[in-house]
Amino acid sequence: MGVLSWARGKSPWIAVLHAGGCNNCDIETLDVLTPRFDVERFGVLWKQNPRHADILITNGCVSKHSKVFIKRIYNQMLAPKIVIALGSCACTGGIFVEGEGSRVEETHTIIGGVDKVIPVDVYIPGCPPKPEAIIQGVALAIEKLKKCT
Amino acid sequence: MVKITAIKEALKALFKPATTKYPHGPATHVPPGLRGLPQFNEEKCIGCGACAASCSAKAISMEDKGKSRTLSISYMRCIFCGRCEDICPEQGIALSDQFELATNDKDQAIITIEFDLVPCQKCGSPVSTPQHLEKIRTRIMENIDPRIADEVAKDLSQYLNLCIECRRKLCYQLNTHPQKYYSRRWEE
Amino acid sequence: MFDILIVVGFYFAAIGLAFIFSWLAYWLFRKLSARLQARRGPPFYQPIADIIKLFGKERFIPKLAHKTIYILAPLIALSAILVLCFMIPPGVTYLPGILSWDLIVILYFSVIFSIAFVIAGWASGSPWGKIGASREVAILLSVELPLAIAMLIPSLALSRFGFGLSLSITTVIAAQMGLFLWILPNWFLFHYPLAAIALFLSLLTKSWMRPFGDIPEAEQEIFAGPLTEYGGPLLGIFELARLFRFYVFSALFVNLYLGGGDGLIFPFDILIFLFKCLIIVILMTIIHVASARYRISHVFKWLFTILLVLALISLIRVMVGF
Numbered sequence: 001m002g003v004l005s006w007a008r009g010k011s012p013w014i015a016v017l018h019a020g021g022c023n024n025c026d027i028e029t030l031d032v033l034t035p036r037f038d039v040e041r042f043g044v045l046w047k048q049n050p051r052h053a054d055i056l057i058t059n060g061c062v063s064k065h066s067k068v069f070i071k072r073i074y075n076q077m078l079a080p081k082i083v084i085a086l087g088s089c090a091c092t093g094g095i096f097v098e099g100e101g102s103r104v105e106e107t108h109t110i111i112g113g114v115d116k117v118i119p120v121d122v123y124i125p126g127c128p129p130k131p132e133a134i135i136q137g138v139a140l141a142i143e144k145l146k147k148c149t
Numbered sequence: 150m151v152k153i154t155a156i157k158e159a160l161k162a163l164f165k166p167a168t169t170k171y172p173h174g175p176a177t178h179v180p181p182g183l184r185g186l187p188q189f190n191e192e193k194c195i196g197c198g199a200c201a202a203s204c205s206a207k208a209i210s211m212e213d214k215g216k217s218r219t220l221s222i223s224y225m226r227c228i229f230c231g232r233c234e235d236i237c238p239e240q241g242i243a244l245s246d247q248f249e250l251a252t253n254d255k256d257q258a259i260i261t262i263e264f265d266l267v268p269c270q271k272c273g274s275p276v277s278t279p280q281h282l283e284k285i286r287t288r289i290m291e292n293i294d295p296r297i298a299d300e301v302a303k304d305l306s307q308y309l310n311l312c313i314e315c316r317r318k319l320c321y322q323l324n325t326h327p328q329k330y331y332s333r334r335w336e337e
Numbered sequence: 338m339f340d341i342l343i344v345v346g347f348y349f350a351a352i353g354l355a356f357i358f359s360w361l362a363y364w365l366f367r368k369l370s371a372r373l374q375a376r377r378g379p380p381f382y383q384p385i386a387d388i389i390k391l392f393g394k395e396r397f398i399p400k401l402a403h404k405t406i407y408i409l410a411p412l413i414a415l416s417a418i419l420v421l422c423f424m425i426p427p428g429v430t431y432l433p434g435i436l437s438w439d440l441i442v443i444l445y446f447s448v449i450f451s452i453a454f455v456i457a458g459w460a461s462g463s464p465w466g467k468i469g470a471s472r473e474v475a476i477l478l479s480v481e482l483p484l485a486i487a488m489l490i491p492s493l494a495l496s497r498f499g500f501g502l503s504l505s506i507t508t509v510i511a512a513q514m515g516l517f518l519w520i521l522p523n524w525f526l527f528h529y530p531l532a533a534i535a536l537f538l539s540l541l542t543k544s545w546m547r548p549f550g551d552i553p554e555a556e557q558e559i560f561a562g563p564l565t566e567y568g569g570p571l572l573g574i575f576e577l578a579r580l581f582r583f584y585v586f587s588a589l590f591v592n593l594y595l596g597g598g599d600g601l602i603f604p605f606d607i608l609i610f611l612f613k614c615l616i617i618v619i620l621m622t623i624i625h626v627a628s629a630r631y632r633i634s635h636v637f638k639w640l641f642t643i644l645l646v647l648a649l650i651s652l653i654r655v656m657v658g659f
Contacts (some may be wrong), residue, residue, distance in 0.1 A: 007385075008393065012389075034164065038168045039378075041378060051566060051568035051572075054394075078397055079394070080394070091225040095206040095207075101207070102223040102256075103210075104226075113225075123252055123255050125226075125251075125258065127228035130183075132249070135172055137288050
């Protein structure tokens, strides 16, 4: 707590991981860096490098191929680390999985949401989410990052 | 010339950035017709399940349990396409402009609406919700030819409260089969 | 005994001054680049928050890394840049200093500072680190020659201004007092403008700014270059070392070509010196924001043809006495 918690809340560095799917959330994530939604005013820096990042934003449904890489990239991050699932696909699997409502069944290629592979802290639904929704999700993640020990 | 306009723009931006104040203030641009969180209208919804049948992401599910029907939207799976709003006959579901949906707990992200079910008069298995049956009756009576309206109203009162299996089994016994209208000649 | 205390006190004061200036300059760098792109930009405590956060992260050494060098590299970088911080006077001539502010030593430590990133890249055992290190070496090889020539030109030209041959920065500052052509200040910028341009661009390259210097850590191509495998406190040390570059490189240029503190009385000379440094940082930021990154082969060509020619023309002028 104290100074360290303050510093963590003020400088969250972000890495983005695209697991599979249609790539739209990946593009929408870049919108929060544009002048209109500039997230650098919260200290967010775009570090496309899991070793430097505090927050991992995953988007897209998890396919059986990408499962291994998601796990590896999560393990490459240094503690304290926060994972955000961005978009409906990363939250549950979205339109790419079988089953009704909250009961998700995997298909022959798609496993489902990111939380089946790594622990997820913040979910941002949307297809894709509005940039404001992403900022709100990042703010939730920052609150959680502050409480990390 | 291009360079000069670019420099002008940069100098203008130096003192007047285009950034919104979003998390500390309201979102500046929420366009009309934004497809946000889908929500049930409890007064209008009749629990027919058309939204669940048409949902392209299978985010809406319909479940009959005992004497109650539950329609639930798992909005973690919803793709906000608006098919449910299009298909709903009674405007019972609509996409609101609420977009701040980020949460720490996925299991909370479910919107439900519950209905009682009318049991079948013969076998006791559920038929549909009372609102739904009432709507079927009024819709038919509004659109039917007035010359056979009395007959149809009588038939409806007989079979509307039966389950689909029983309607099929008992149609000749109760004389509700539409076959009886086939041979009728209309005086044009 | 008392002399040593004064020297030690001066060192700490110099490092404190360098830290505060670099902190504000780095914030200005990020804020100004944000504002030029019509963004709002980070708050002023941003650089310090980044470093504190990095020191609070998990400690980590990759399995493939050479352990000793992996840990030593950030320390070498930090110590080299701290030595540079008190080897370069804050625009004044009257402060005590060991080695008499020698330009050769400054050149030497600035190379060590770059070499630390090269060995960090090689020792971390990552392909991205190795690519970054090889690019850093290429930059280093091409930039050192114009940098060295442009740095030494003021001291070579001292005899023209009535001073003896000296490699000391303080003599160079002292030689720049007075007026030139009745109106201009007697700065080396006006005597040798081509060499000043060469020095400015090579310092820009050394402090990882576009168009040339950004190549070793091009995040779109090779993640973070030499620092890819670094994380936590060791990355924090690197970030701290990189923070000081704003003071060191701008102070070097101001001292050599912009007349340092202009020989004013005590508080004003340091203030005017810092003001000039700030102008240099702003100029670097605008160039960084306005330009795109060159390809590595183009950088080699640019630095070797244009910058070296600029520096050599000035060198010939100095030698001929024209």
